[in-house]
Amino acid sequence: MQNKIMELFNLFDWVVPGCLGDREHFRAYYDEPLKQGQRLSAPERFVQVAHTRKKHLVSVLKKFLLRRTKEETIGHLMLGKEDNIVFCKMSAVQKRAYRRMLQQPDIQILINKDLRCSCGSPLPQVECCKKTEPNGIIWSYLHRDSPDGCAMCPFCLVLPCLVKLQQISNHLELIKPNPKDEVEKQKKDAELAAAVFGTDIDLVGGSAKSENFMGLSDSEHCGKMRALERLLSLWTQQGDKILLFSYSVRMLDILEKFLIRKGYCFSRFDGTTPMNARQSLVDEFNRSPSKQVFLISTRAGNLGVNLVSANRVVIFDPSWNPAQDLQAQDRSFRYGQRRHVTVFRLLGAGSLEELVYSRQIYKQQLSNIAVSGNIEKRYFEGVQDDKKFRGELFGICNLFRDLSDKLFTSEIIEMHGEHGKGSETEATGIREIVDTDLFGSQENRKSSTAATDTDNQNKSSTVATDTDNQNLVDLGIVYAHRNEDVVNMGKKNGDEDGTEETVQSSSEELQSKHETKHTVKAKSSSLENRKVVKYDSLEQKRKEFSCVASFMGMDDLNFSKWLLAASPVQRSEVLQKYKMKKKRKCERNQN
Structure with missing residues (x-):
């Protein structure tokens, strides 16, 4: 199960037809109650019904499902993994470009779709005069052969606009024209890039694709690359080996230039890598101590690759499907791993990437509830596929919200106070991550042979950590937490004792989240x-x-x-x- 509970029905109904009833029965009896019971403000009766249906679903699945996870079978033989979510402050140029993109006519027509039409009709704009947007750069390109629009207008703009926002969150170079595209599309992309960059166009080297090596490898205008630069420097000094994932081949090209400029010894693995050369690249990285970084495409290299020599994993950009990022992490966190694995997922703070990650949390929780019978904390008001409860996660208006002045995720999860109250509050999560993951890694690596280190080593590590933590804050890491502290919080279904009390206490705790700090x-x-x-x-x-x-x-x-x-x-x-x-x-x- 990757995105929706109904995927579970599709799989089981294909393998054992009828084992979960028909589609409508499954949707009404399991899917909807489980989703409604996970809503933050759900009435207590909804929570109890969801708990009962969850137990029943898990008991039914056990008849047909044999599921053995690493944690349940060989967890005691594994050296462990920590999954850290790091929120990097976008550069000033990125923020301005992000806001200008939100102001483009293509996005404004989507944001205002439910407003009353200005022609005086009682109908919303999307059903009256604002189905098309000839002034929009993206719309005009998509409908170059059909000036009257299409049957999907204006919703045909959603995916292209989301892609542009993700590109800005990732790296400003990505919004420029791709030389591999057709000429007409390159012209439209250049026009859009000029509109998005505005007065900053000279700072980013114009609206055309840059061929300047120094400009492309510079981290000045990319918040995540600034953080990555510091992290790589620290890790390579400690002798760590790093896997660096990105789903964008163009982003991999930029990261490759960045690694060359910094002098790192690296390998690269993406969809263009010949099949007969892939295993040799993997073997070389595992065998050679000189190989420091492995640059990998998230989609091409997230399955079937064993990179057990790596102990650091960086997910540079999040995927809508949480399974892809989790599979990428498991390239090094697997049987045969040589060291404790630390994962850093980099997100652009206040951008669409925060919403992508929040949806990952939601999807992971639904999967844990439906398949494993876990009790998960309720963070969100949104309910998947329910127009009445879109909350903070779902719907077009949430996708195109301006989050650039706030930390959307930290407000929901409440691991810190309000964003902006002080450096101590913002840095706390970073300090916890840095203490154990950057400087504590040496102790993790040696724990099996030197379990009793001296207090002097701990003290010197703490001093170094405080200094480095401040450096990371200066570089724009504004917030961090561990994914395992957010997901997989509750007991499993097999723990019958105190289950009802756990449900009740979880409900009371989350409903009073604004009262206790x-x-x-x-x-x-x-x-x-x-x-x-x-x-x-x-x-x-x-x-x-x-x-x-x-x-x-x-x-x-x-x-x-x-x-x-x-x-x-x-x-x-x-x-x-x-x-x-x-x-x-x-x-x-x-x-």
């Missing part, structure tokens, strides 16, 4: 305590696993393979025998 110090302290507990628990599980493996006369690897092949009955028998032996040993020691 935790201090920055308390949040930081609780986060550190949670990390220590999680680390101790993981170490304990690993030791216990090794003890059971020794009891069976196997090493950890062979015992793991045996577990995957063993039946539940065989596993239970081994566990009972091990516990009995452990109990007898304790009794002998007491005597």
